[in-house]
Amino acid sequence: MSDDCIFCSIVAGDIPGRIVAETDDALAFLDANPMAPGHTLVIPKAHRERLADLSTEESRAVFDLVHDLAPRIAEAVDADAHTIGVNDGPEAGQEVPHAHVHVMPRFEGDGGGPIHAAAGSRPDLDDDELDEIAADIAAE
Numbered sequence: 001m002s003d004d005c006i007f008c009s010i011v012a013g014d015i016p017g018r019i020v021a022e023t024d025d026a027l028a029f030l031d032a033n034p035m036a037p038g039h040t041l042v043i044p045k046a047h048r049e050r051l052a053d054l055s056t057e058e059s060r061a062v063f064d065l066v067h068d069l070a071p072r073i074a075e076a077v078d079a080d081a082h083t084i085g086v087n088d089g090p091e092a093g094q095e096v097p098h099a100h101v102h103v104m105p106r107f108e109g110d111g112g113g114p115i116h117a118a119a120g121s122r123p124d125l126d127d128d129e130l131d132e133i134a135a136d137i138a139a140e
């Protein structure tokens with residue numbers, strides 16, 4: 001628990017949240033400024049800033065809850081699809097420094113784009129560069 005973290009305050013019940021599901025290690029609640037009806041945030045109950053800070057167990061708890069909840073959200077708001085994503089770090093748009101997965105219901109003709117729209121311009125990478133990147137990642 002971090003004293004000045006808004007999501008820790010929701011976990012602790014100190015500020016209200018529209019909680020939709022809870023497990024031992026994860027909590028899901030509606031986004032206060034939703035991009036769509038049913039826009040839900042799924043978080044580890046423990047204060048963890050970035051995805052890499054989660055233990056394997058915490059990560060499983062969060063993503064299991066995302067997997068369990070997404071179809072239920074779709075059913076509840078009659079959504080056609082979802083965009084599911086994480087702004088993992090401030091440079092990626094993370095504003096609340098407590099890791100969270102966005103589950104955004106999507107609707108035919110809603111005017112939104114694919115998750116690719118989150119990245120900047122597409123880099124021009126040739127086959128050799130792609131091979132090198134894949135090898136570097138595999139070696140980490």
Ligand code: 5GP
Pocket residue numbers: 006017018029030031032033034041086087093094095096097
């Ligand atoms: P981020 O940019 O960090 O990925 O997204 C943070 C999300 O948290 C935003 O979509 C924002 O609307 C939501 N949010 C910020 N403060 C609160 C709050 O106090 N309660 C809830 N339920 N959502 C919040």
Ligand code: ZN
Pocket residue numbers: 001002005006007008009046047048097098
């Ligand atoms: Zn926190």
